[in-house]
């Protein structure tokens with residue numbers, strides 16, 4: 001923290017080599033290292049500055065996914081970081097405790113830059129939160145889930161014929177580690193799940209169909225924990241879960257075929273038939289007691305009554321409302337202080353999700369407990385419509401847009417994206 005009261009973080013985007021289980025020389029990218037990046041932590045109310053240096057040799061950006069902040073600090077396609085330069089956005093963290101993340105948002109190149117390895121978690125802490133397992137690396141564990149393919153020693157970004165969803169890997173990495181396990185030393189463990197995969201949707205659960213408690217989603221803690229056995233998580237989305245273990249047992253976090261709602265063949269082409277072991281949890285013979293999940297976790301905000309409804313159609317894997325992304329076109333103009341409903345339909349017959357920058361929304365008309373909290377990314381099956389309630393509270397800038405898009409990164413790069421300004 002400098003004399004100006006701002007906490008600074010130095011983030012160097014760089015290339016290097018990593019051992020991802022296929023020899024030591026796999027060419028990868030990372031932040032402050034050769035693959036993925038450090039977990040950034042900041043407190044609610046804190047002023048932060050990110051010094052983002054680009055040593056990749058190509059232009060990129062770094063976006064703070066899920067963060068409420070001015071559009072010029074957002075790290076989207078308009079905040080280019082040229083090779084050899086440093087970009088230093090600054091803002092005040094002003095939102096509840098949450099598991100957010102960061103990744104490049106270079107239009108047309110996002111899928112490539114993320115696949116090579118640029119991504120990391122951004123945790124927001126709130127001193128007034130409930131007691132939860134919170135010892136980072138002990139009972140509070142980041143779980144960045146990515147599927148990868150290899151061609152010899154190299155990362156392989158190609159996708160199968162008929163697959164229009166983007167690269168689907170046949171190997172799972174957690175935090176850049178193949179075949180991962182965790183030695184658990186406490187009675188329960190909190191897993192912060194981040195789907196940082198380019199295209200794959202997971203359906204998380206445990207090997208013995210053990211219950212877990214869902215405590216948080218994209219933008220923070222739920223009002224109350226929900227016991228569940230399976231949780232669908234699409235690319236870009238996060239979930240915090242707590243699982244209880246018995247001494248001397250092994251439990252496997254796994255992903256079983258997700259219901260993508262696209263029909264037999266489309267589901268298969270989008271990875272809907274695949275199962276994976278994600279992370280083995282090996283409980284020690286004595287487990288230390290730790291925080292039990294409380295019955296009340298947070299108070300969800302009252303976003304007020306909507307005065308504006310906007311309709312969006314995911315019309316193909318390259319277009320939204322039949323238009324392909326144009327960085328010079330503003331698609332929507334939002335008035336600050338309004339509450340809106342964004343009604344998003346998927347008429348494309350393909351698998352998509354929908355992500356909105358700047359806000360956390362509430363998904364209306366659903367009793368799915370995994371959609372009950374603060375969300376910024378939501379799965380939308382073919383023919384499905386989701387109504388999203390959101391409020392634009394501040395940060396006007398008529399000349400700098402925020403993005404909304406599908407978070408299957410190939411689709412985003414191909415133009416399934418639009419821009420809005422808040423005025």
Ligand code: C2O
Nearest residue numbers: 065105236355403
């Ligand atoms: Cu995680 Cu617009 O992105």
Ligand code: CU
Nearest residue numbers: 352406408411
């Ligand atoms: Cu899509």
